[in-house]
Amino acid sequence: MRIGTCSSLAALATALLLTTTAPALARADDAALKSPAQGAAPAPASPEQLVAKVDIPYETFQLANGLTTIVHTDRKAPIVGVTLYYKVGSKNEPRGHTGFAHLYEHLFFSGSANVPNFDIPLEAAGSTPSNGSTWFDRTNYVETVPTGALDLALFVESDRMGYLLPAVTQDRLDQQRGVVQNEKRQGDNQPYGLTEYALNDGLLPVGHPYRHTTIGSMADLDAATLTDVRQWFTDHYGPNNVVLVLSGDIDATTARAKVEKWFGQIPRGPAIAPVTAGPVTLAKPVSRDMTDQVPMLRLTRAWTGPGLNDPDTAALEIGMHVLGGLASSRLDNALVRGQQLAVGVTASDEPYEQLSMLSMAMMVKPGVDRTKAETAFDGVLTRYLKEGPSADELQRAVVSTLSREIGALERVGGFAGKGATLAEGMVYSNDPAHYKKRLEEMAALTPEKVRTVMNKWLSRPVFKLAVVPGERTEDGGSMGGWGDEASHPAPAPDPKAPAPALAPAPKRAEPALAPIGALQFPTIEHARLSNGVEVTLARRTAVPKLQLAIDFDAGTSADTLDTPGTQALMLDMLDEGTTTRNATQIAEAQERLGAEIETGARTDTSSVTLVALSDNLAPSLALMADVLLHPAFAPGEVARVKASRQAQLAQALSSPNSLAQRTLTTALFGTHPYAQPSDGLGNAAALAALTPADLKAAHDKWLRPDLARITVVGDVSMEQLKPMLEKAFAGWTNPASPAPVKHLDAPTPAAAARILLVDRPNSPQSVIMAGRVLPMDGTAQGNEALDLANDVLGGGFLSRLNADIREDKGWSYGVYSGVTENEGPRALIVRAPVQADRTGDSIKAILADMAALPASKPVSAEELQRVTEGAIRGLPNQFETNAALEGAIARNARLKRPENYYETLASTYRGIDARTIGAAARTYLQPGGLTFVVVGDRKVVEAQLKDLGLPVEVMPAPASGGPGADEQE
Incomplete structure (x- = not known):
């Protein structure tokens, strides 16, 4: 894959660290769907009603x-x-x-x-x-x-x-x-x-x-x-x-x-011979330990299961979702919140055509005894297989799955849109509408059916894998093959053997483009709530869902006025319990409604975002308002989530990409608010010191109406929306204290041409990141020529950096550059993961490619057409989803652009010529003053950097993410 190999198992660590939920509670009523003072909300849509809304005629x-x-x-x-x-x-x-x-x-x-x-x-x-x-x-x-x-x-x-x-x-x-x-x-x-x-x-x-x-x-x-x-x-x-x-x-x-x-x-080609590749039952349980340069122990239990057309597959998908996929899953309730032995858990069924991979995994909390963790981990599965899911768990798993399926139908193409859905049905099941059969099977499941199927497949002998912190002793380069290369080596190719002759291909002319429609941005409506919060709505009715974001003028840059890591931890705590609901009830309510409430801090903004089914908007808003306005910041929950954030920090400091970004950010911005790590994790010492009182103070300080704006995109009218918002957020008013102000005009360090080498032993690849703060703010208008110049340099697959280092030289999987879009100072960033033995050569190539634009290699006619007319023609594609459009509207507001910015972008681009793009590159994209960060194996890399003419400072990679581990920041 040109953007990344597709493997949910490879991404498991990230998923584990980001998954935290609440302890199990025995609940049979619908109290979780009630707002504290509003009484019962309308009943959410049933699975059968949701399935009826999923349709792709063909x-x-x-x-x-x-x-x-x-x-x-x-x-x-x-x-x-x-x-x-x-x-x-x-x-x-x-x-x-x-x-x-x-x-x-x-x-x-x-x-x-x-x-x-x-x-x-x-x-x-x-x-x-x-x-x-x-x-x-x-x-x-x-x-x-x-x-x-x-x-x-x-x-x-x-x-x-x-x-x-x-x-x-x-x-x-x-x-x-x-x-x-x-x-x-x-x-x-x-x-x-x-x-x-x-x-x-x-x-x-x-x-x-x-x-x-x-x-x-x-x-x-x-x-x-x-x-x-x-x-x-x-x-x-x-x-x-x-x-x-x-x-x-x-x-x-x-x-x-x-x-x-x-x-x-x-002409027709030969038929592909069928492949026999069914599931395999192990003769007995098997265990394997693997040491790796990781911050904590991860335990995995795995089995193979049936293929996607098997009648058991729907039950397995939902059953594994209940076990470890829901926010209120069995594993989460028992191990993350209950016994607090884990900082993350997950379980899933990944079905292929002829078999599936069933797995459950646990990221063990540092300091927890391994035997105790393993016993508890296996005990959850044993109890679940005996009990099966409850009716409520089953319905929540089905509704949340159906809600995601509906959301995927926003896109007509891509890897997960309508086109892929129909194609996969035909390829794997000889039925383009197989998706509907699968969803109907899920909606019809009973707890006993799920329990029976889970026992059938997960009671078989298990493969246990433990990834243990330590030195990596295995080489990925020799892994991934057939498995018996030592005894059955592949025949060596004959380098002198000529390739067979080819018949000439017919000459075919490229067709001319037909007229291409201009971007039609949806009509934008405005309203203002009684507390002064501005509401912006773009109505879309393609799917019965909507996205609603409340953005606050805060973000990670607000941590300069508090403690590093405060903003993101505070936002993390919002759905970990309110004054009337605990975190399990919050998670269960979302799952019943098919809603998703997410919180997060970007550089300039803190956000609470709701993705909801239109039919369930009122109760979803009531739940969102409770999360935003009434967080409990319970000491026990704060301590648990802090431990999870500390584990995420350890993970970030063991990841070469995150480590490079954190190191470069601090080097570029010094004491400016933008020096705060963009992952929001702060540092270990600051995280350890944060208290519930600190988080409540930050909540009251930053999440206030006069710092908020609401953006909504989807299937709702303003006449429906505004009364719902007024009801949900009744009583939310500004405090008496003045709103805090971030000092984004603070000075940044002078640009310094240098290399910061972070020694990460046993790295088969070096991660290169380079940057420089530019003399402009993101709210300054008229910088589209700079954006186009970056597109030429490194902004896409056909850019010069990628064409040189990836496509011509083959040293990297992808090299890119970008110019940040913050409200305050913008920065130029270059990222290049390269094979370790080409680290120095890659830096030389980056410097040369940047210097050549436009001095020795001006913008070509082909490049000009691609970054202007090509981009104009692609504008209608960019806002296909509710999330993409909501982001664009919010971005315009944050950067103080006119509301019709994207509608006028075509004419703006057409007014920019190659000379103007070249001038922007000459002013802003030259290599002088770049700070390079290289995360790689010093033994392999350092000698390559000696003749680059740049001072080199060597620093060790953090060992574990504990106190003092990120001193290089």
Whole structure:
């Protein structure tokens, strides 16, 4: 995948650290849906009512060559999602070719007979996104394009489906091989980054198609030859092995003519041989310990289960959700809040076509005895298998799942929108509407059915994995392959063997773009509540949901006036108990309503956000108001959440990406409010000192009406909304004290060209971050030329930095630059995770690429078109979801932009020429004064930095995140 490999197991550590809930309470009434002084709220929608709202009408047809096309019409915007699923994934790879499907996916973007680079015409036409991914069962490619660019998208996709091979050369193979190997290093370099390898090895025997990881082994990637690549295309990429979905501003009649025109002449390919890959029952329980450079012990229990078409799968998905997916899950209630043995827990069923991965995991609280933790962990499962879920747990799990499914239908394309939903149904189940069958099965579940199925699959022998803090002793580079390479090595490729000759491809002309519609921003309405809070509404009725955000002028920068970490911890505590509800009741109420209340601190703002079903808005608002206005800050809960935040801090200080960002932020901003770590975690000493009284004081100081604004996007009218808000927030008034003021005009340190090397031993990759504070504030208007200059330099996949270091040199999985959009001083940031032995060379390349713009390499006509007209054409795609539109409206208000900013952006861009972009780059994007932070292995890296002409300061990486561990900040 060009943005990251798809693995929920690889992301488990983050999920664990962010998951905290409340102890179990026996409750059969609906008190959790009542506001303290408002009485009973309307009954929430039932699972059956919610299922009825999930619908994606479609038509389907098939060409003579076997290409199956599905069409869904959605005229909400002039865009079309183009989604292709090839029925081939890593499970189809033979011994010696692990990682091959994914490597080929990367090659698929490198050009075909008539399209030298697929991203250039698609981005120029306004495609967002244009990407691909590989998983066990399939390889997919997605782009969402303006309706007028649909012919272009189909031309590009058909040319690489039918005529790719003439463009696949040895140079391109070698270059993309390097990119993929750096993607593997990037994943392996993370804390707990070797977990997926260990789980697959422990659960499945050598030779099982799901055993080796999609990323594969370094040895197999090294062994891939040009002949192998071309044969893989011939064997697997015929139109008869593809499902194409067109969703959005298109109808079946129009689609059939276009698909026949562009794909009809491609010959049918061979059928893909079926793969036998069912679940495996271990002969006996198996345990494995793995030491790693991690801050705390993580315990995992895992089994394989049935595939996604099995009649037991719906019960397993919901059953595992009750066990460890709900905010009020069994594991959370017992281990995080009850016995307080864990700082995070999770459980899930990850279904594939022919089997599933069932897992539960526990991040053990530092200082807790391992035996005690394991006994309690296993005890929760034992009790759950005996009892099964309650009727209330089951309904909450089903409603929260259905609510997320409804939200996903906002998008017509992408990796999780309507197009992917229909495609996966066809590819895995031969039924585009399989999603509806799955949801209906969930809605019909009974507690006894779930209990029976959970016992059937989780009473079998278990694989136990413990990731133990210590020195990493295993090498991810040698993991992920077939598993018996020592006894069955892959045959060595013959470097002299010529690749087979290729027949010439037909010449095909790129179609012209049809007229592309302009951005139609929704009408924005305003109102003001009786307490003075301004309300902004953009009504959308595409899905029966809405997003409501209350943003306060605070954020992590407010910690300068308090204690580091105060703002985020205070916000974390809002849903951990109010004066009338404990955290379990809050979580359960959200799950019954299909609502999500989230809190968080960005640099400039603190937010409380509600995502709600329109039918359940009134009780959801009542719950949100209780969370915001009446937090309890109970001492016991504060102590527990502080321990969780300290664990998150330890995790951040063990992550090379987080460590680089925290180090650079402090170096750039010194004592300015923006020097506060953007993760909101502060430092260990400050976190330890915070008291419930401190948090209550911060709540009263910052979460007040005169610092708030409310933005709402979704299926509600102002006539409905305002009375609900007035009722929910009755009595919320400003305190007598004046509102606090952040000093964003405080000075920042002078720019200093230097390298800060953070020594992190055993790192297969170095994380490079560089930055400089710019002489401008985010509220200054008229800086669009700078934004466009950054797009040329490092703002996207086709940018100069990424094209050089990733695409040309193959040293990185992705290099990017950005200019922050804070209210106060903006900063230029460059990020480059690179293979360790190319750290110094990569810094040289960054410096050279920046200096060349525009001095020796002015903005080209192609670059100008891409960052102006291409961006203009892509504007309708950017605001497809309620969340995206809400963010844009709030951003305009925060940065003091006019309300019609995005509607006038097209004309602004068209008024900016290459010379103006070059001038902005010359003024703001030059390499002078950049501070570089390098997080990597000093033994490998330091010698590479000697001849860069920059002073180097070496500092150790934090050991554990305890007191004093982040002294480099």
